[in-house]
Amino acid sequence: MMEPGETPQSLKSVKHVILVLSGKGGVGKSSVTTQLALSLLNKGFKVGVLDIDLTGPSMPRMFGLEDKKLYQSSHNGWIPAYYDNTKQLAVSSIGFLLNNRGNSVVWRGPKKTGMIRQFMRDMDWGDLDYLLIDTPPGTSDEHIAIAEELRYCKNVDGCVIVTTPQLVSVNDVKKEINFCGKVNFKILGILENMSGFICPYCSECTNIFGSGGGKRLAEEVDLPYLGNVPIDPQFTDLIERQTELTKEKGQNLMQMYQDCGLSAVFGGILKKVTSSSA
Amino acid sequence: MIAIEKANKLSAPEPEHCPGPESNSAGKADACQGCANKDICSSLPHGPDPDIPLINERLSTVKHKLLVLSGKGGVGKSTFTSMLSWALAADEELEIGAMDLDICGPSLPKMLGCEKESVHESNSGWSPVYVADNLGMMSIQFMLPDQDSAVIWRGQKKTGLIKQFLKDVDWGNLDYLIIDTPPGTTDEHLSVSTFLKDSGIDGALVVTTPQEVALLDVRKEVDFCRKAGIKVLGLVENMSGFVCPNCGGKSRIFKPTTGGGKKLAQDLGIKFFGSVPLDPRIGKSCDSGQSFLDLYPDSPASEAILDVVDSLRDEIEGAAE
Numbered sequence: 001m002m003e004p005g006e007t008p009q010s011l012k013s014v015k016h017v018i019l020v021l022s023g024k025g026g027v028g029k030s031s032v033t034t035q036l037a038l039s040l041l042n043k044g045f046k047v048g049v050l051d052i053d054l055t056g057p058s059m060p061r062m063f064g065l066e067d068k069k070l071y072q073s074s075h076n077g078w079i080p081a082y083y084d085n086t087k088q089l090a091v092s093s094i095g096f097l098l099n100n101r102g103n104s105v106v107w108r109g110p111k112k113t114g115m116i117r118q119f120m121r122d123m124d125w126g127d128l129d130y131l132l133i134d135t136p137p138g139t140s141d142e143h144i145a146i147a148e149e150l151r152y153c154k155n156v157d158g159c160v161i162v163t164t165p166q167l168v169s170v171n172d173v174k175k176e177i178n179f180c181g182k183v184n185f186k187i188l189g190i191l192e193n194m195s196g197f198i199c200p201y202c203s204e205c206t207n208i209f210g211s212g213g214g215k216r217l218a219e220e221v222d223l224p225y226l227g228n229v230p231i232d233p234q235f236t237d238l239i240e241r242q243t244e245l246t247k248e249k250g251q252n253l254m255q256m257y258q259d260c261g262l263s264a265v266f267g268g269i270l271k272k273v274t275s276s277s278a
Numbered sequence: 279m280i281a282i283e284k285a286n287k288l289s290a291p292e293p294e295h296c297p298g299p300e301s302n303s304a305g306k307a308d309a310c311q312g313c314a315n316k317d318i319c320s321s322l323p324h325g326p327d328p329d330i331p332l333i334n335e336r337l338s339t340v341k342h343k344l345l346v347l348s349g350k351g352g353v354g355k356s357t358f359t360s361m362l363s364w365a366l367a368a369d370e371e372l373e374i375g376a377m378d379l380d381i382c383g384p385s386l387p388k389m390l391g392c393e394k395e396s397v398h399e400s401n402s403g404w405s406p407v408y409v410a411d412n413l414g415m416m417s418i419q420f421m422l423p424d425q426d427s428a429v430i431w432r433g434q435k436k437t438g439l440i441k442q443f444l445k446d447v448d449w450g451n452l453d454y455l456i457i458d459t460p461p462g463t464t465d466e467h468l469s470v471s472t473f474l475k476d477s478g479i480d481g482a483l484v485v486t487t488p489q490e491v492a493l494l495d496v497r498k499e500v501d502f503c504r505k506a507g508i509k510v511l512g513l514v515e516n517m518s519g520f521v522c523p524n525c526g527g528k529s530r531i532f533k534p535t536t537g538g539g540k541k542l543a544q545d546l547g548i549k550f551f552g553s554v555p556l557d558p559r560i561g562k563s564c565d566s567g568q569s570f571l572d573l574y575p576d577s578p579a580s581e582a583i584l585d586v587v588d589s590l591r592d593e594i595e596g597a598a599e
Contacts, residue, residue: 024351025383025460025461026350026461027351030491055463055495056462056495058491058495061490101494103501104349104498106463106464108465109465110292110295111295113291136462137382137383137460138381139430140430140432140433140436141432141465144432167565168389168565171388172383175383175427178428197520199525200529201529202522204522204524206523207558208558209558209561210562233529233530233533236489240489240491240533241535
C-alpha cells in the first residue's frame with residue numbers, strides 16, 4: 001500500500017511527469033502529446049506515454065501500435081508496450097487491453113477511477129526521463145482520479161493546456177484552468193492548436209477556427225503562451241499511413257517526424273515547456 | 279444558483295466494482311463488503327426508480343427525442359446540434375428544445391447565443407431559456423455562479439443533474455427534443471439512455487470527422503448504441519474537405535485514409551446522411567451565437583447541412599407514421 005505523502009512506487013524512477021489537458025474535446029490533446037513525445041525522443045530522452053482516455057483511447061493508433069498488448073511481468077506489475085527494441089518509447093493505454101478495436105468501454109465513474117489507479121500504481125515503467133499523460137476532455141472522474149494519484153508526487157512538472165482558437169473552445173479551457181488551480185497542478189503554458197491552415201496550392205494561410213484565442217487567453221489569465229501550431233495535413237498523413245511509410249522509406253516514426261514541418265514548431269514549444277518546468 | 283438535488287447521500291466514494299446504489303444487489307455484492315456506504319446502500323429502498331414515471335409524464339408532451347452522439351470530442355456535436363435546432367426552428371409550426379448534457383464543457387449556450395442567461399424556477403419546474411419563440415434550451419451553463427467556473431463532478435453527481443434536467447424542466451409541448459452529449463461512452467450516456475428507456479428515444483445521430491483516429495472512437499459509440507438499445511438513425515461526416523477562399527483549391531485537412539464516414543457507415547450497416555465541408559464561417563457564427571444557415575444560406579456547407587436535416591426528419595417522421 002502507498003503511504004500518504006509519498007510518490008507511487010511505479011513513478012519513482014521517472015524524472016518528470018507532464019500532463020496534457022484541455023476542457024474541450026478534439027482540440028488535439030493526443031496529437032500534442034504524440035508530438036511532444038516524438039520531440040523528446042529525437043533529443044535522446046526515454047519517454048513514457050500514459051493514455052487515461054478510457055472511452056476513447058487514441059495513443060495506440062497515434063504511435064502505430066494497435067496490435068500490441070500489455071503483459072503482466074513476473075514481479076513488477078504491467079509492462080508497457082514498447083515502440084521498438086530500444087525501449088526508448090513506452091506506451092500504456094486501455095486500447096491495448098481490448099480484444100477488438102471497435103469494442104466500447106461503457107463504464108461509470110468508480111470503475112474508471114479504479115482503472116486509472118491501476119495504471120498509476122501497477123505499471124512497470126522502468127527508468128524514464130519523461131512520462132507524458134494524455135487525458136480525456138472535461139473535468140470529471142478521470143481528472144479527479146489522476147489528481148488524487150499524483151497529489152503527493154514530487155516529480156510532477158505540471159501540465160500543458162491545449163486549446164483551439166475559437167471562443168467555444170477557449171471557454172471550456174478556462175474551466176480546465178480553474179480545475180488546475182483547485183488541484184494544485186502547475187500550468188506550464190497554453191498552446192494554441194489548429195491555428196490556421198496553409199493551402200497546399202497557393203500557400204495562403206486561412207484561419208479556419210479563427211486565430212489568436214490562445215494568446216489572448218494566456219494574457220488574460222497571466223500564464224506562459226507556448227505558441228501556435230498550424231494544421232498540417234502532412235502530420236496527419238504521417239500518423240495515419242505510418243506503417244506504409246515506414247516500409248517505403250525504411251525509417252521509423254521519429255525519423256520521419258524530423259522531416260515534418262511541425263517538428264521545428266514543437267522544438268520551440270518543447271524548449272518553453274522544459275524551461276518553465278525547470 | 280439553483281440548488282442541485284443531491285444525487286445520493288453516500289458518505290464515501292464508491293468502490294471500483296460498485297453495483298450502484300440503485301441496483302438490487304446494492305449493499306450485498308462482493309464489492310460492498312468493507313465499503314463505508316454498505317449500510318446506507320442496503321437500507322435504501324430498491325426496485326424501479328420512482329423518478330422514472332415522473333420523467334415519462336414530463337416528457338409525454340415531447341413527440342420526438344433525438345440524441346446527438348460521437349465517441350470523439352470536437353467533431354462538431356454541439357455545432358451540429360445548434361444547426362439542427364436553427365434549421366428545425368425555421369419552421370414556425372414546430373416547437374424545438376435543445377438540451378446540453380455536456381456537464382463539464384457546455385458549449386451549446388454560446389453557439390445559440392444565450393450563455394449569459396440564467397434558469398428561472400416556477401411551480402411547474404425549471405423554465406428553459408428561449409433563444410427564439412419556438413426554440414428553448416437547457417444547459418448547466420445557466421446555473422454556474424461564474425461563466426468560467428469549473429464543474430468538477432464525479433459521475434454520480436452528473437447523473438443526478440441529468441435526471442433533474444429530464445424530470446424538472448418545463449418544456450411544454452415539443453415536436454423535437456435534441457439532446458447534445460459529451461464525448462465518450464460513460465455516465466452521461468448511460469444515464470440518459472436508462473432514464474429515457476420507458477419514454478422512448480427515437481434514435482441517435484452520430485457525428486464523425488473523416489480521419490481514422492475519429493472513426494475509431496465512433497465505432498465504439500455505435501457499439502454502445504447497440505448495447506444500450508438505441509437506434510442509430512444515421513451518420514454525418516463533418517469537416518470533410520476544405521475549399522481555400524483564396525484560390526478555390528480543394529484540400530482534405532482531415533484525410534479519410536480508411537474511407538471516411540461513408541465506408542464506416544457501410545461497414546456498420548447504418549445510414550450515411552452526407553458530408554458537411556469545413557467552412558471557417560461556421561466556427562465564427564458559432565462563436566457569435568448566430569445561425570450560420572441564416573447568415574450564409576447559399577454556401578455549400580448550408581446546403582449540405584439542410585440535406586442532412588431533411589434525411590434525418592424523413593428517418594424520424596417516416597418511422598413514426
